[in-house]
Amino acid sequence: MANVTLRDVRKTYPSGFEAIKGIGLEVGDGQFCVLVGPSGCGKSTLLRMVAGLETITGGDIDIGGRIVNQVEPAERDIAMVFQNYALYPHMSVYNNMAYGLRNRGMAEPEIDTRVQEAARILEIGPMLGRKPGQLSGGQRQRVAMGRAIVRQPKVFLFDEPLSNLDAKLRIAMRVEIRKLQRRLKTTSIYVTHDQLEAMTLADILVVMNGGQVEQIGDPLSIYQKPATTFVASFIGAPPMNLMALRDSGVGAEAPGESILGVRPEDIVISSETPANGLSLNLTVEAIERVGAETYVYGVRAKQGDAPTISTKAGELPPNEVIVRVPGAVGPAIGEPIRATAPREKLHLFASDGRKRIEL
Amino acid sequence: MVEHRRFGNLLPHLVLLAGVAIVAFPVYLAIIASTHDNTVIANGQMPLYPGSHGLETYWNTIVSGTGRTTRQAVGVMMLNSLIMAIGIAVGKIAISIISAYAIVFFAFPFRMTAFWTIFITLMLPVEVRIFPTYKITSDLHMLDSYSGLILPLIASATATLLFRQFFMTVPKELVEASKIDGAGPIRFFWDTLLPLSVTNIAALFVILFIYGWNQYLWPLLITTRDDMQTIVIGIKKIIDVRDALTEWQVAMATAVLAMLPPVAVVVLMQRLFVKGLIETEK
Numbered sequence: 001m002a003n004v005t006l007r008d009v010r011k012t013y014p015s016g017f018e019a020i021k022g023i024g025l026e027v028g029d030g031q032f033c034v035l036v037g038p039s040g041c042g043k044s045t046l047l048r049m050v051a052g053l054e055t056i057t058g059g060d061i062d063i064g065g066r067i068v069n070q071v072e073p074a075e076r077d078i079a080m081v082f083q084n085y086a087l088y089p090h091m092s093v094y095n096n097m098a099y100g101l102r103n104r105g106m107a108e109p110e111i112d113t114r115v116q117e118a119a120r121i122l123e124i125g126p127m128l129g130r131k132p133g134q135l136s137g138g139q140r141q142r143v144a145m146g147r148a149i150v151r152q153p154k155v156f157l158f159d160e161p162l163s164n165l166d167a168k169l170r171i172a173m174r175v176e177i178r179k180l181q182r183r184l185k186t187t188s189i190y191v192t193h194d195q196l197e198a199m200t201l202a203d204i205l206v207v208m209n210g211g212q213v214e215q216i217g218d219p220l221s222i223y224q225k226p227a228t229t230f231v232a233s234f235i236g237a238p239p240m241n242l243m244a245l246r247d248s249g250v251g252a253e254a255p256g257e258s259i260l261g262v263r264p265e266d267i268v269i270s271s272e273t274p275a276n277g278l279s280l281n282l283t284v285e286a287i288e289r290v291g292a293e294t295y296v297y298g299v300r301a302k303q304g305d306a307p308t309i310s311t312k313a314g315e316l317p318p319n320e321v322i323v324r325v326p327g328a329v330g331p332a333i334g335e336p337i338r339a340t341a342p343r344e345k346l347h348l349f350a351s352d353g354r355k356r357i358e359l
Numbered sequence: 360m361v362e363h364r365r366f367g368n369l370l371p372h373l374v375l376l377a378g379v380a381i382v383a384f385p386v387y388l389a390i391i392a393s394t395h396d397n398t399v400i401a402n403g404q405m406p407l408y409p410g411s412h413g414l415e416t417y418w419n420t421i422v423s424g425t426g427r428t429t430r431q432a433v434g435v436m437m438l439n440s441l442i443m444a445i446g447i448a449v450g451k452i453a454i455s456i457i458s459a460y461a462i463v464f465f466a467f468p469f470r471m472t473a474f475w476t477i478f479i480t481l482m483l484p485v486e487v488r489i490f491p492t493y494k495i496t497s498d499l500h501m502l503d504s505y506s507g508l509i510l511p512l513i514a515s516a517t518a519t520l521l522f523r524q525f526f527m528t529v530p531k532e533l534v535e536a537s538k539i540d541g542a543g544p545i546r547f548f549w550d551t552l553l554p555l556s557v558t559n560i561a562a563l564f565v566i567l568f569i570y571g572w573n574q575y576l577w578p579l580l581i582t583t584r585d586d587m588q589t590i591v592i593g594i595k596k597i598i599d600v601r602d603a604l605t606e607w608q609v610a611m612a613t614a615v616l617a618m619l620p621p622v623a624v625v626v627l628m629q630r631l632f633v634k635g636l637i638e639t640e641k
Contacts (some may be wrong), residue, residue, distance in 0.1 A: 053535050074541035086532035090554040099550070100540035147536075 002064030002077075002154035002187055003029050004050065010058030011045055011211075019045045021211040022059065027204060030185040032178070036198035037208035038234070044159055046208070047191045051080050051157050064154050074103075079148035080157040083164060085140045087132040087147070093119075094128040097147045111150075118146040121180070138169045145177070149184070156181070158190040162197065174200060195235050199223065207231045229353030232261045238295055238322045240264075240347070257351040264295065264324040266345035269337050276343040282321055284331050294330045296323040298337060386618070393417070393611035400607040412608065420612040425597055433613050436590040440572055441620060443508045443589060447571030448564050450513030456556065459522030460548055464534065474523070481516040485577050496581055503584045512577060518563050525559050526552070561631035569621045590617045 004027040011020035019042045027033040035043040048054040050061055052073035060067050068076050079100075087096050094115055101111045119125045122142045132140055141161065148156055161177070162170045178201055181188050192198050198205055199219045207214040207222065207230075214234075215227040226232035226240070233239040240261045262278060273279040282298030289295075300319045323339050331337050348357040388407075392400055395410035421434040461467075462474045485492060492511045501507030529552070537547040578589045588596070594617060597610045625632070 048535075051535075051539065053538065073535075073538045078539065080536070080539050082532040082536060084530060084532055086530060086536040088533070088536075088551055090551070099542075103541035103546065147540075 003027060003062070004033075004064075004155055004187055004189065005062040006046075006050075006059065007062070008059040009046070009049060009056055009061060011042070011049060011054065012057045019211050020049070023208075023213055024059075025206060025213070025216065027187055027189060030187055031203040032181050032188045032190065032201055033204040033206060034190045034192060034198045034202035035206045035208055036192055036195055036234070037214075039193055041208045042211040043191045043193075043208050047157055047159055047189060050155070050189060051078055052076050077154045078157055079151040079153040079155075080159065081144045081148050081161045083160040085132070085144040085161075085164075087140060087143055089132055092129055092131060093124065093135070093143050093146075096132065096143055097150045100147065100151055114150045114152070115146075118149040121149065121183075122146050137165050138173065141165060141173055145180070149180075154187065156186050156188040158188065160192055161190075162192075163194070170197075177201065195237060199235065205235075207234060209234075225356065226261075226347065227356050229259055229261065229349050232347060232349070236263055238264050238324070241267075241321045242349075242353075243321075244351070245348075258357065259349040259351060259353055261347035261349060262341045262345060264322040267321075267323045267339045267341045269296075269323065269325060269331070270340045271338055273340055274342045278339075278341040278343075278346055280321060280339045282323070282337050282339050284333050284335050284337060285320070287330060287333060289328065289330075292327065294325050294328065296325060296330055296337070297321075298323060298339065389611045389614050393608055393615055395608060397604065397606055397608050401604055416608045416612050417616075420609050420616065424593070424613075425606050425609050431585045431588055431593070433590065433593060433609075433616060435586060436588050436593040436613075437616060437620070439505075439508075439587060440589040440591065440617075442505055443574065443578070444568050444571035444620070446505065446509035447512050447574075448567035450509060451515040451518050451567050452560055452563055454513055455515045455518035456522050456553075456560070459519050459526055460552065462519075463523055463526040464544070464547075477516050477519050479516075480514060485512060489576070489580070493580055502581050503587050507581050508574075508578055508587075508589075512571070512574065515567070518567070521559065521563060522556065525556065529555065558631050558634045561628050562634075565624055565628050565632045568624050572617075572621050 006023055006025040008022045008024055009020060010022050012018050037043045045054055049056050056069055061069055063076060097115045097118060098111045119128055122145060124142050127139060162173055174197055190201060202219050205219045205222050206216050209230050215222055215231045223235055229242055240263050243260045245258050245260045280300055282300060284296055285299050286297040298321050346359060348359055391409055392405060393416055394413035396412050399405060422432050424432045462470060496507050496511055537551055542550060575591050579592055582588060594613050597613055598605055
């Protein structure tokens with residue numbers, strides 16, 4: 001049980017590359033913190049710095065009131081679950097879990113109690129005698145979790161633990177990890193690139209990009225009030241529609257150019273324009289039906305509507321707008337539609353995308 | 360190639376059988392010769408069926424050998440060869456696994472220089488560096504000793520390379536998991552790396568044991584005492600006699616005996632050997 005506090009943590013490689021550009025973060029006792037971001041954003045590096053597997057070149061990492069910058073990983077009282085599980089292939093499941101405890105010189109009866117308890121919680125009792133090679137992916141995942149649990153550490157660190165599982169199992173394990181963490185009340189830091197995982201697991205969500213924090217907060221308020229266009233397009237699927245605005249229309253309060261964002265689920269196909277809201281004339285270009293909902297990809301009919309901002313990775317192609325409509329209904333390809341959104345559902349950002357402007 | 364032709368498999372089988380016969384016939388001949396009396400062999404008309412002196416010849420060979428040339432029981436020679444072969448194999452594996460561990464898992468200055476230095480010794484087998492090696496061995500008073508037979512031969516670039524390639528396939532998360540589990544470098548080596556290397560070690564042991572067993576030039580140079588002869592040298596000496604009849608039955612029995620340990624090693628470790636060379640999943 002412990003707080004984890006990061007104070008202006010930095011990582012600069014000898015080559016001069018700045019992987020982490022000064023991050024401050026406070027994870028309270030028993031909280032579940034999720035670091036999310038695209039690959040290469042430094043989230044795994046940050047986690048490995050907390051674990052002690054990467055040296056830190058600036059700032060302080062504080063676990064449970066103790067600055068651990070120079071402390072060996074084994075002495076930090078943490079446990080880590082790796083993406084590829086990193087189970088010892090030649091040891092039985094039991095020994096995989098017991099190994100760390102034995103290295104600490106714990107008495108065998110105590111080790112046995114802890115391993116049996118962890119096996120009971122994770123329902124891997126019948127597999128204790130097997131080798132990791134004889135287990136399925138989901139079972140290995142459980143063993144990796146078990147190895148973390150038996151340590152009874154102050155902090156759990158998860159490095160994309162679910163990305164090697166198939167989609168169905170991933171959802172099941174996601175729920176289980178959350179339940180387990182609630183039950184054990186152990187402070188956890190979890191790294192993922194999957195925004196859905198991040199949204200569903202986090203007490204505190206940290207959105208990272210390019211070695212910096214874009215936004216910290218609880219998942220829902222980040223979803224509702226993204227601080228930057230990066231967060232806006234990264235959190236939520238399909239991504240938020242972003243359009244550059246000239247100083248006209250809804251952008252009246254914001255001087256000069258700005259970026260307008262609207263989530264696909266907030267757009268309604270309707271012939272009437274809500275007061276002070278957004279209204280776009282679109283031609284349907286593609287339709288994706290996922291069952292419960294349908295995504296309509298439209299191209300803005302009039303190029304003159306508003307100039308489009310340049311596209312970055314993860315953002316929409318120019319002039320394209322995604323509209324989410326419920327169920328099987330929806331327009332046909334090539335049909336012109338009118339997409340509208342009420343004013344309170346619109347997001348406005350400064351033209352560089354770094355600042356949110358409240359409407 | 361799953362067609363069913365009546366004679367489809369006949370030709371390949373004949374070719375293979377012919378191959379087996381060609382390889383096996385000299386071995387068979389050696390075994391047969393070792394069971395006949397020397398006079399039968401010496402008159403040039405050795406039968407192709409076993410003779411009646413087998414047990415007697417083998418007993419004499421192992422216990423007393425031949426008095427005229429080697430002046431040493433073949434049993435002693437076998438023991439010498441065994442100690443040398445096992446010493447070379449174990450020594451080579453021990454040294455190369457440790458150096459590969461250092462090269463792969465530790466960052467130190469001139470790491471790659473160290474690796475390439477080891478690597479280029481591939482070009483310096485004993486035959487090339489024989490004089491300096493002999494000089495050093497002699498200066499260290501290791502002539503006519505087991506350490507003299509073993510030590511100059513136990514550096515192995517091949518084995519280091521093999522272990523290096525294997526270690527590089529070990530996921531780095533395994534090292535990190537060990538670190539978090541509180542295992543230092545030595546614990547990680549003993550508890551994780553060594554058990555994972557078992558099949559590689561077995562495969563190498565087979566190759567290196569045979570390499571050590573078959574050594575001829577080096578033992579010939581540095582052993583002069585009769586009781587330090589290895590069996591490979593013994594065979595040559597038994598055949599090479601002057602002014603007398605070669606004791607062919609003893610020579611053949613010695614040859615057969617010299618074959619047994621390598622064959623035994625291959626047979627016993629075959630499964631591990633194949634696994635060690637083909638296994639990729641770790």
